[in-house]
């Protein structure tokens with residue numbers, strides 16, 4: 244089985260892990276970036292590319308070319324740097340076909356059909372469920388893992404799986420399921436698909452929220468470790484118990500503070516909306532959430 248090289252980049256501002264994935268075969272120097280971050284300050288409405296530039300520097304130092312820019316889902320807590328990375332390095336921006344439902348859902352909030360194509364053509368490729376592809380010589384496959392949102396997708400790359408917010412590290416558990424179309428029931432079913440992978444596969448998570456004072460941010464646990472010790476989704480937790488705890492914890496939870504800017508930009512693969520006389524805007528719908 245192929246074991247990919249993986250380098251994680253942690254953004255402390257949003258607790259997001261971005262990954263560069265590439266082959267150990269030096270003859271094929273192509274890579275994928277999964278879930279990148281465009282730094283965004285909500286108060287001044289300004290972006291920075293510090294996080295994305297660190298990824299670019301790494302790719303260039305390794306003399307890799309960027310083949311795929313992958314998103315596990317439409318993030319609600321940070322803006323993707325997918326568009327910026329593509330401008331700098333090329334590559335194909337891809338996400339699950341299920342995001343078309345997310346585009347549709349949020350059109351009601353943002354009234355954004357004029358600058359957010361409803362057919363998903365702002366992404367270069369929309370993956371089918373179980374679609375297979377390659378990153379250089381690494382075999383890769385889609386696994387549809389809804390729950391956190393209705394469109395979450397995991398990427399199985401060699402013997403590693405990148406799960407976004409479908410599961411978190413064992414002492415953190417799992418992502419919230421209260422966004423529009425989210426479902427704790429679906430999240431549990433998705434976790435069972437993920438945990439059915441071979442026990443030695445490495446699971447890389449999309450965020451880490453280390454318990455206060457306990458440890459620094461980490462990004463990976465094996466499937467075995469998740470099966471045995473995930474505090475919400477281990478094999479000892481039944482579906483009913485998971486759903487009850489998840490829904491209780493999500494009830495009344497505040498929305499992520501970057502939710503509105505993030506969703507609307509991420510629905511355009513990380514671009515802000517149509518400019519008016521050269522100025523772009525973030526929309527803040529009033530009394531919609």
Ligand SMILES: [Fe+2]
Nearest residue numbers: 317318319408
């Ligand atoms: Fe998320």
